[in-house]
Amino acid sequence: MGAQSKLAQFGDTSITWILNILFYVIFIVFIFYGQRIQMYVMLREVEVSLYKLKFIKEEGRKIAVETIKEIGKPQADPTDRVDRFLEYFTIGPQNLDPAGVVWKLEHILDVRDTRFKDEVKSMAPASDETQVNNLENTLEAASALNFIYKVIRHYYLLGKKTLSLYVIMQIQMILPLVMREAEAYASALKAFAYGQPIGDGAGALVAAKLMHGQETRKIAKDCVVATVPYEGRTAFVIKAEGPGGNVGKPGDAIKAVIEENEGKIATVVMIDAALKLEGEALGEIAEGVGAAIGGPGVDQYKIEDSLLKYHISINAVVIKEDIGDAVSPLRKEVFDATDKVLERVKQVVLEKTKEGDKVIIAGVGNTIGIGQ
Amino acid sequence: MNEMTETSASTTTSRISSFVILVVFITLALSLVALIFAAAIVGGYFNTGNDLTGAYVLLALGLLGVAVSTYVLVETRRRLSKLKIVVPPVTTTIECRKCGVKNVREFQRGDYVFKETEPCQKCNEKMLITAIYREVKEKEKERFPF
Numbered sequence: 104m105g106a107q108s109k110l111a112q113f114g115d116t117s118i119t120w121i122l123n124i125l126f127y128v129i130f131i132v133f134i135f136y137g138q139r140i141q142m143y144v145m146l147r148e149v150e151v152s153l154y155k156l157k158f159i160k161e162e163g164r165k166i167a168v169e170t171i172k173e174i175g176k177p178q179a180d181p182t183d184r185v186d187r188f189l190e191y192f193t194i195g196p197q198n199l200d201p202a203g204v205v206w207k208l209e210h211i212l213d214v215r216d217t218r219f220k221d222e223v224k225s226m227a228p229a230s231d232e233t234q235v236n237n238l239e240n241t242l243e244a245a246s247a248l249n250f251i252y253k254v255i256r257h258y259y260l261l262g263k264k265t266l267s268l269y270v271i272m273q274i275q276m277i278l279p280l281v282m283r284e285a286e287a288y289a290s291a292l293k294a295f296a297y298g299q300p301i302g303d304g305a306g307a308l309v310a311a312k313l314m315h316g317q318e319t320r321k322i323a324k325d326c327v328v329a330t331v332p333y334e335g336r337t338a339f340v341i342k343a344e345g346p347g348g349n350v351g352k353p354g355d356a357i358k359a360v361i362e363e364n365e366g367k368i369a370t371v372v373m374i375d376a377a378l379k380l381e382g383e384a385l386g387e388i389a390e391g392v393g394a395a396i397g398g399p400g401v402d403q404y405k406i407e408d409s410l411l412k413y414h415i416s417i418n419a420v421v422i423k424e425d426i427g428d429a430v431s432p433l434r435k436e437v438f439d440a441t442d443k444v445l446e447r448v449k450q451v452v453l454e455k456t457k458e459g460d461k462v463i464i465a466g467v468g469n470t471i472g473i474g475q
Numbered sequence: 476m477n478e479m480t481e482t483s484a485s486t487t488t489s490r491i492s493s494f495v496i497l498v499v500f501i502t503l504a505l506s507l508v509a510l511i512f513a514a515a516i517v518g519g520y521f522n523t524g525n526d527l528t529g530a531y532v533l534l535a536l537g538l539l540g541v542a543v544s545t546y547v548l549v550e551t552r553r554r555l556s557k558l559k560i561v562v563p564p565v566t567t568t569i570e571c572r573k574c575g576v577k578n579v580r581e582f583q584r585g586d587y588v589f590k591e592t593e594p595c596q597k598c599n600e601k602m603l604i605t606a607i608y609r610e611v612k613e614k615e616k617e618r619f620p621f
Contacts, residue, residue: 122532147495290561290562293562297565297582297584298584298585298586298587299565299582299586299607300587300588300607300608308588311588311589315589345587345588346587346588346590382619382621431609432563432565432607432608432609433607433608433609434608434609434610434611435608435609435610435611437608438606438608472586472587472588472607473587473588473589474587474588474589474590475589
């Protein structure tokens with residue numbers, strides 16, 4: 104009875120005091136330690152994403168190893184070799200003197216490609232050319248995930264060690280974009296492992312639709328060309344050689360066709376997947392001018408160089424997609440858009456050329472899961 | 476092969492920071508103490524008829540503390556359970572160019588666009604893979620006036 108009365112008294116008088124003191128303590132703590140608390144919150148956010156990245160990276164490695172075992176039938180366990188592959192790096196050329204840097208970059212990329220292919224072939228001896236390309240793509244996606252994880256971990260640990268707000272802040276700010284990219288690579292892994300067409304292959308799919316049923320010949324490394332008659336014009340349709348996962352060398356292919364025809368090409372039409380801005384619809388089609396091609400820039404340079412030599416005009420038709428759709432299995436919206444692009448390309452050819460002209464139509468992108 | 480593949484996180488407890496767990500449990504304990512105090516004051520009110528303001532404050536603080544700590548615990552578990560790579564189903568469309576028969580099935584390893592497959596059951600002509608894609612059911616999009 105007496106105890107309860109004391110408690111009630113405590114409630115009446117002391118609670119107000121306690122709340123006041125609590126308020127002042129919190130106020131003072133936030134004055135002196137506000138930034139530090141904010142930093143810990145940011146670190147925690149990065150930490151949660153890092154766990155997710157670690158999980159995705161491990162899954163990528165597991166998928167790569169399992170696919171190699173399943174397709175390549177290796178004699179020994181390929182895990183160690185896969186781990187070594189994931190750590191491969193490429194050093195870009197020195198560009199203090201930029202003259203000739205494109206050729207140096209091309210050489211380094213060629214060496215890298217040959218090295219990767221040789222490595223995959225020895226890891227998976229029972230695989231054919233198409234499967235080697237698909238396995239290479241799978242390993243590259245796993246390698247990209249490994250790299251993203253390591254970079255984020257580096258900044259997380261550096262931030263924790265130095266307790267520098269700016270180190271932590273810069274990684275926390277770009278984290279949503281990094282996570283989006285990592286998730287895109289994660290969904291790409293299975294697509295590459297199974298050899299499914301991906302969103303990036305939209306351009307190659309349009310070219311495949313154009314050249315299907317026509318005779319094809321190899322024109323450059325991993326690239327094929329078909330001569331397709333259309334409304335009195337001759338169209339040279341170029342794409343990477345499928346159905347294995349590769350992008351070929353469209354720069355060399357376009358250059359070779361131009362040289363074969365001694366520059367007598369009325370126009371070039373390039374088709375590619377392009378990154379869409381937020382708010383734009385998936386599969387939206389846009390038209391413009393210029394070499395529609397991504398990558399390190401070697402092919403774009405070669406195309407522009409050849410076009411300039413003979414003063415050939417260049418048109419581009421792109422299909423809009425985001426990074427996730429570009430590397431994951433082809434979406435229906437993008438597939439449906441390829442038919443509309445086909446019509447648009449035909450329209451461009453009719454508008455920009457006359458009967459008897461020769462045109463080049465190049466479908467750019469990874470041709471995984473797309474034949475010809 | 477092309478089924479929905481979901482791989483969930485293997486270890487969960489090791490991924491939750493011990494500091495967060497400690498803070499959550501301290502908050503929970505303090506909130507429970509506040510609730511007990513509030514109950515004691517309410518009990519005293521029936522015997523002595525004292526003012527209940529303190530009880531209300533303690534009750535509010537206690538409930539708030541319990542709610543926040545429970546939310547944090549549930550949210551941490553939910554975040555961890557979201558760790559999975561989901562592979563959507565991909566379909567292959569096979570068509571007979573002669574009689575137009577269309578067949579849609581799940582993607583199988585080795586399928587590619589423009590691959591000739593088994594003969595058509597109707598006209599015995601070789602069928603062709605004409606499409607491989609995935610369909611994604613879009614969630615209700617937030618509407619913007621732009």
